[in-house]
Amino acid sequence: MTTLVVCVDRDNDIGRKAGVTPPITGWEAVRSLVIDVGLAEPEATGVNSLLESLRVTRELRDEGEEAVVAVLSGSSENAITADRAIAAQVDTLIERYEPTQSIVVIDSVDDERVVPIIESRLQVDAVDRVIVRQTRDIESTYYLLKQFLADEELRTTVLVPLGIGLLLIPILLFWFSPAVALGGVAALLGLGVLYKGLGVDEQIGSISEWSRELLYSGRVAVVTYVAALGLTVVGLFVGALGVSETGGTDPGLFAVAAFVHHSIPWLALAAVTAGTGRLLDELLVAETVQTPYLNLPFGLLSVGIVVRGFTGYVFESQLVVGSAVLTPAQRLVCYIIAGVVVSLIGVRVTTLLEQWTMRGAVDQQN
Structure with missing residues (x-):
């Protein structure tokens, strides 16, 4: 042996x-x-x-x-x-x-x-x-460092933000005080850690993949999503203009109410446009639509109407708008009623479409 x-x-x-x-x-x-x-x-x-x-x-x-x-x-x-x-x-x-x-x-x-x-x-x-x-x-330390440097994901996650932070320290110290420089670098490193910890990179990757699938599939939602994005940008711009028209001397809550009051019609229209595109895609692809997709445009529109009523009550109650037929409280009630009516119309339309779909399915079986 x-x-x-x-x-x-x-x-x-x-x-x-x-x-x-x-x-x-x-x-x-x-x-x-x-x-x-x-x-x-x-x-x-x-x-x-x-x-x-x-x-x-x-x-x-x-x-x-x-x-x-x-x-x-x-x-x-x-x-x-x-x-x-x-x-x-x-x-x-x-x-x-x-x-x-x-x-x-x-x-x-x-x-x-x-x-x-x-x-x-x-x-x-x-x-x-x-x-x-x-x-x-x-x-042991050398082996751990060797394994760490061999992992590409760990290098890009840890070493890249650390290197950028170290490079920024002398630049920030040249222009700012040490407290501001160290605070800025700490904020940068914190953003890098949160970016990876919350999986923002994965979410961004999924958004790009989802956008690519939409473009290649030729769906109606591609156009409606772009239109909704444009309407959203317009709504934010209009809301900012509405805040600037107040003169910048109003309390913070009043400025927020003014922003929402001016931007909510555009934002609601953007949401309805995006929801309608999703609804049309479901109709074209599956030839039948689930109840949530049918209620979505009406629900978004009714919410926009109600929010417009509340912001109008706060906003217009503190501004001189001349002679008005209705008081702010009366206008708020009208907006709420209009929102409820739109929601009920959505429910009725959904019920009719579901009955029509079921009737068509029964006719095909017969």
């Missing part, structure tokens, strides 16, 4: 420093390799793993077992090439020495990934990981 003691060097660090071709087998060859690697780089952890391989081999021989020590080296090109090279070397050693079990000596987490490759070809009795006591924390 022969035990194969293998020292794994996945990234070919030992072979590159000593200038040898793997696998290296035999007690004298490995001991000579220790001197070559130690002279090339005394602080290298590979020296310790080679010495550990020799120590394990000596203990096995002292116990009367037949043991062969070997060094397996991979490749520095990429992980797949390195693992294939080690697999080929294991096959060579098995064919040459015919071992029945093995002990694997490693010095890093990266080398530990080779253990399943060896285990698939030869029984592995033990895995001996060598870590220099003085550098355990340093090696």
Whole structure:
């Protein structure tokens, strides 16, 4: 029974420093390799793993077992090439020495990934990981940083905002005080964290995909959504003009009421336009419409009418508008009644369309 003691060097660090071709087998060859690697780089952890391989081999021989020590080296090109090279070397050693079990000596987490490759070809009795006591924390930190930098998503999420913030600090310090500069950088980093944490990037991606599907499908909603966007912009502009006409001396709540009062007709029209486009698409595609889609335009219009009535009551009760037939309270009641009437019309139209659809389905079955 022969035990194969293998020292794994996945990234070919030992072979590159000593200038040898793997696998290296035999007690004298490995001991000579220790001197070559130690002279090339005394602080290298590979020296310790080679010495550990020799120590394990000596203990096995002292116990009367037949043991062969070997060094397996991979490749520095990429992980797949390195693992294939080690697999080929294991096959060579098995064919040459015919071992029945093995002990694997490693010095890093990266080398530990080779253990399943060896285990698939030869029984592995033990895995001996060598870590220099003085550098355990340093090696762990280095490995974590290496894994972090290898993840593209983490790099773009953390390093990019951090780099932009560091670049902005000297620029902001040149123009502003340290408090303003640090506050601006902190706000920027906070926005970056919220942008990723709330999944804004995913939502933006879904919006672009949804827009692309609408354009390629040739739906009516494409035109109505664009028209609704334009009406929304006009409504916001009209609302801003309405606030500016108050002279800018009114309380905050009154300014909000003025903005809503002037913009709500345009915003309601934009909502009705978008809802109507969705309704037409359902009619064209499915030839039948669900109740929520039928009620949507009427519901949006009735809400707009009621909101216009309330804002008009607040807005016009504090302005001189000349002689009026109705008082603000009377006009508010009229707006509410109009909203209810529009909502009832929507319910009636929905009921009639549903009955007409059901009657058409029954006629087709007959």
